[in-house]
Amino acid sequence: MKIVLQNVTKRFPNRNKKIKEDVVAVSNFDFEIPDGKLIGLLGPSGCGKSTTLNMICGLEQPTEGRILFGEDDVTDLPPENRGVGMVFQSYALYPHMTVRQNIKFPLENRRGADRLSKEEMERMAKEAAELVQIEQLMDRKPGEMSGGQQQRVAIARALVKRPKVLLLDEPLSNLDARLRLQTREEIRRIQRETGITMVFVTHDQDEAMSISDMIVVMDAGVVQQIGKPQDVYDDPDNLFVAKFLGTPPINVFNGRVKDGSLYLGEEKILDTPSVGDGPVTVGIRPEGFDIDKEKGVLTCALRSIEVMGRDTSVVANHDAYVGDQLRAIIDSEKRPDENSKEVRFRIRPSKVFLFDPETGKRIRY
């Protein structure tokens, strides 16, 4: 089932009653989520991603705009009539019920013609449990299980009524690092096996990048960029997206364009023929640096070197750099001498992005 968001806007009255102006949680969200894909809504906390998820779910009503499931307008429908399943950040497993009772709970709500027989419910619950591989835990209570197991139960409970859309709110945030890796693979597998449209919310870019078919980067209620994870990483639309994606984060410089060339300080870095003269904000990904003692164009003061196996992280400083220290990731075999005062880098043009210093918009060249 594809999901279409048309100009969706959500405003809340300000909590501080003295301020009359509403808080805009989500502003003009326009997006079509293709059928059967795994979509990650990504952004810092308070960016409106959870509100968006709640609106897709039906727990909150958009102030403006429409939401369509396939061809049907569901904007005014309550959640139970939308055919969605939702996994909550806290899992919201009923602590007084066993796993089996928890999974069956949504089925027992059906009344009238949709009513299911006991056997049917049992069969569907079992199927859902098998899908997430918890069939041996059916008679436990949530309190007796690990976080990862609870997460699976929550997914099973959301899937048992065979929703057309599965929504997950920060599905991995309550798990420890190892379980996180495992669980995100698991979510990917479940999505492939069921072919269901999944939307999940996260503030962790690793999580979103690693499993999503598409990511939506949000900030302050506004969609910043939508696209395949690698495309968004390689080709960010603005400074926020460039900074938000990637670990270690992108290095930001104050540069200037003069006569069709980009300068950092006094050093000419590369040719930017189509860009007009003036100051620009420059972002260079850590992997965009190469050591080159002779032909390097960027000379930096070397601070320290951190060898991390295959890669080495070079910490240095440059006058044009915004902030304290820039970080370059290079091949360990080519690492410079620790005692040298200076280090010179060659820059890969494809890893350099220019942004308007005022608006943060990308300047393409």
Place this chain on the structure above:
Amino acid sequence: MEKNNNKAWLYLLPSLIFLGIFMIYPLFDVMIYSVEEGYNFASQSFFGYGTYNFSYVLRDPYFLQALKNTFLLVIITVPISTGLALLISVLLNSITRLRDMFQTIFFLPYVTNTLAVGLVFMLLFKKTPYTDGFINMILHWFGMGPVDFIEGPYWAKMFVTCFYTIWIVMPFKILILTSALASVNPDYYKAARVDGTPRWRIFTRITLPMISPMIFYLVITGFIGAFKAYSDEVALFGTNLNAAGMNTIVGYVYDMLYGDSGGYPSYASAAALLLFAIVLTITCINLLISRKTVTYS
């Protein structure tokens, strides 16, 4: 950390003295009193030891009346006040506007002097030669009454007592239940809504089990509190509760100790121990039931 034994005991000394004299010693003393037969308060002498005090109390019609009154009061007020408090708390939790105002109003009976407001209740319910009183005026609108609730038939007096008791105990229960309801993670309700769970089912299958520990806490404290009823009755019917036929077990204890019929600390002790035994038994039964039914804690 270093041990400072002497200093610590010095800090504890005041509380030890007070607790020793006014709690621990009396606890043993009351047991001794209760088995001293024919104790004379003036000469502080007695005949011998035995269970006569208990059998006297158990055969005393005033005690039996008090026992009946207390049990009726407990059985009527505990379920009604708990149920009503639950209803009001659920309603309170479902609104946002005026909620603070309602909460403040509902808490008022807690901070009032039981005797003082009891007098007002008496006035509202009382029928005198000069006026039938406010409640009878309302009953009259519905074509009923007039009934003298204060000096009239037993059921009417019992009704006022229960009504006043419920009015007095509601604030505490509403307070506890509203905070219990508010502490239920809202994700549970969202999850239930996504599943299209009907309201009533959300209430019985999710809300009730989640707050069941608090409900049982209230039932147990409610039982204990209602068994110790006394001042509410004094407020409504005056100090001579035996004459009004509305005495309670605690009232019986005090009447035996002091006042017109007083001077019998042995009988009072026996009655107090009987009360303690009843309360202890009921509390244990409650705990046993709660272990079976409170599935989540």
Place this chain on the structure above:
Amino acid sequence: MEQTYAKIEQSARAANRVRTTVTYILLAIWAVIVLFPFYWMVLTSFKSYSAYNSEYVPQLYTTAPTTENYVSAFTEVPLAKYFMNTVIFAVGTTALMLAVIVLAAYAFARLRFAGRQLTFTMYLALMMIPNELVIITNFVTITNWGLRNTFLGLILPSVTSVFYIYLLKENFEQVPDELYKAAKVDGTSDLMYLFKVMIPICRPTIVTIVILKVIECWNSYIWPRLITDDQAYFLVSNGIQEIRENGFGRENVPAMMAAVVVVSVPLIVLFLCSRKKIMAGVSRGGTKG
């Protein structure tokens, strides 16, 4: 499809409106039941004696309010005396209790001594002893000490509260150990540390305890009734009972109500001023009485 959605939506909205209305009506009914006795006592206290007694059908308002009842409440019965007694009783009990429980809570929370855990468990066990059981002996004790009809006799049995010791101890334990160690390094004595550090940090809890204890004192009836029969030592509760049975001649109801208002107002004012504190304190473990 569109239409059925609209219908679902519409009926849901209508049901919601009905539910909200019913909710507010029910809450308002209970609010009236709670407030009406207060309204009635204030109303009656402003009716004149003759006007009140001539109403066969009670009037819900008065056209000629009078303050004469308040005058007689203070002149014809010793209401002011009851008031003062209660204030002395409340202040005395609360102050003594604070001294006792602060010291005990400090010992349990901060000092390490042999038998600490056992002693604390014994204290907690004392919470289960009902007042009715020990009051008999206390009555005899106070009588034998010749303290009937004295403030000392009124105050002494209620100066310890295991529950408040427990509450304060929990709070004291939340003060980080480092502060104590730092104070020790600076050579602060235990008592100094208690007064200069612990008590200021835990002031909110202490204030809550004081308020709850004052409410308890203001409303106490049973013990004062046993231990005082001289009107000069009556507290307000006993005073009200006395007024009801012997004051103002028979049936001067408006004057009685004036006395009731005077007795009720201080606590209601206290409550309205520190509503949050009182409600939080009560929900942490207070019960009525």
